[in-house]
Each structure stands twice: as structure tokens, then as C-alpha cells.
Amino acid sequence: MRFVADKGAKFSVLLKHGGMARHLPETRRLSAENLEEMLQKYGFVVVKPYVGTGGAGVVKVEKTSGGLYRIHHGYKIRTFRSYGSLTAAINRIRRGRAYMVQRGIRLATYRGRRVDYRVKMIKSGNRWKITAVVARVARPGLFVTNLCRGGTMIGAMRALRSAFPARQARLKKETMRGVARTGKELLEAKYPGIGALGFDFGVDRAGSVWVLEVNTRPH
Numbered sequence: 001m002r003f004v005a006d007k008g009a010k011f012s013v014l015l016k017h018g019g020m021a022r023h024l025p026e027t028r029r030l031s032a033e034n035l036e037e038m039l040q041k042y043g044f045v046v047v048k049p050y051v052g053t054g055g056a057g058v059v060k061v062e063k064t065s066g067g068l069y070r071i072h073h074g075y076k077i078r079t080f081r082s083y084g085s086l087t088a089a090i091n092r093i094r095r096g097r098a099y100m101v102q103r104g105i106r107l108a109t110y111r112g113r114r115v116d117y118r119v120k121m122i123k124s125g126n127r128w129k130i131t132a133v134v135a136r137v138a139r140p141g142l143f144v145t146n147l148c149r150g151g152t153m154i155g156a157m158r159a160l161r162s163a164f165p166a167r168q169a170r171l172k173k174e175t176m177r178g179v180a181r182t183g184k185e186l187l188e189a190k191y192p193g194i195g196a197l198g199f200d201f202g203v204d205r206a207g208s209v210w211v212l213e214v215n216t217r218p219h
Contacts, residue, residue: 002193
């Protein structure tokens with residue numbers, strides 16, 4: 001079964017489809033210039049390695065209204081007065097690895113905790129099947145939702161209905177399923193031999209559905 005590790009490569013395939021592109025947050029290669037521009041544009045971004053699993057090395061970066069910079073990495077939240085000290089701290093975390101910077105999405109929460117959604121698809125014979133649509137709730141104090149970092153798995157509808165009326169919640173779930181199916185077609189055409197996909201979605205407070213990441217070896 002084929003495995004595609006590079007998150008940026010998978011995103012670039014999806015970006016070529018207009019319908020998919022609407023669900024993809026702006027993502028660039030991490031550089032001091034790109035980070036500064038995207039913080040100016042969005043106020044908060046996520047930096048993460050192109051190759052990595054389990055939420056390792058993922059950092060939330062914010063520019064505060066007072067002009068300070070704040071990072072949330074693991075359980076640690078640190079504040080910096082200068083942009084240079086911010087980038088030095090990020091460089092210590094990434095240890096020379098290639099990183100991306102992605103627009104931060106202010107997600108609808110579940111009981112005050114960050115939540116995202118995983119749509120898992122498996123190929124059996126010549127047919128693909130959606131085998132799970134679940135929500136992952138972050139452990140208190142953490143930014144990432146990964147189960148290996150203490151996240152909790154609950155039913156997708158339970159999480160969606162805590163933030164949206166029932167009909168809207170159902171539509172969000174169906175949107176995720178539809179986007180995953182389209183993404184599967186695009187990725188399989190580019191990478192023949194893949195047999196499993198895990199689409200990680202976020203739903204923002206306004207109800208927009210975003211693809212945060214795609215895995216070809218989902219847990």
C-alpha cells in the first residue's frame with residue numbers, strides 16, 4: 001500500500017480542484033517572511049513539519065493586539081516581545097526540518113476544548129468505503145487533538161450538535177464526507193496504489209468546513 005508522507009505535496013494536488021481549494025486554508029513554506037506576512041494577515045497561524053505524525057512539532061503562533069508574539073507548543077505557552085526572538089524559538093523547535101505555515105482556523109469548540117474531525121476511507125478491492133467519521137477533542141491545555149497526545153474520540157454528530165443546530169450539524173458532516181470523496185479521487189489519480197486516507201477537518205465558528213491535513217496511513 002502506497003504511503004505519501006509530504007503534507008505539502010498532497011495539498012498541492014487538492015489545490016488544483018476549484019471545489020476543493022475553497023476548503024483549504026492558505027498554506028506556505030515556512031520562512032521568516034511568510035510567517036510575518038501570514039501573522040499580519042490572519043492574526044494566528046499554525047506551523048508544522050511537512051513530514052510528521054501524531055501532532056509532534058506542531059506550534060500555534062499568534063500576534064497579540066498589544067504587538068507581542070505568543071506560541072503554544074505542547075503544554076507550554078510563551079510570549080516574545082520581538083519577532084526575532086519568536087523566529088529563534090520556532091527554529092529551536094523545528095531543528096532544521098522543513099516546515100509549513102498554515103492559516104489558523106478559529107474552530108468551533110466542544111465544551112471549550114479544540115475539536116477536529118477525522119473522515120477515514122479504506123479501499124477494499126476496487127471500491128473505497130468511508131469507515132469512520134469521528135471527532136477528536138483536545139486534552140485540556142493542549143492545542144493538538146491527536147489521540148496519542150491525550151485527545152478523546154467522540155461521535156462526530158455529538159461534537160457538531162454542541163456547536164450547531166441539528167440540521168446544520170448534519171450538513172457539516174455530509175460536506176466533510178463529500179469533500180473527502182472528491183479528495184480521494186484526486187489523490188488516487190496522482191498516487192496510484194494508495195489504499196487508505198484520513199482527512200482531518202476543522203469547522204470554524206461561522207460553520208465553514210476546512211481540510212487541515214490528509215494522511216495516507218491513518219490510525
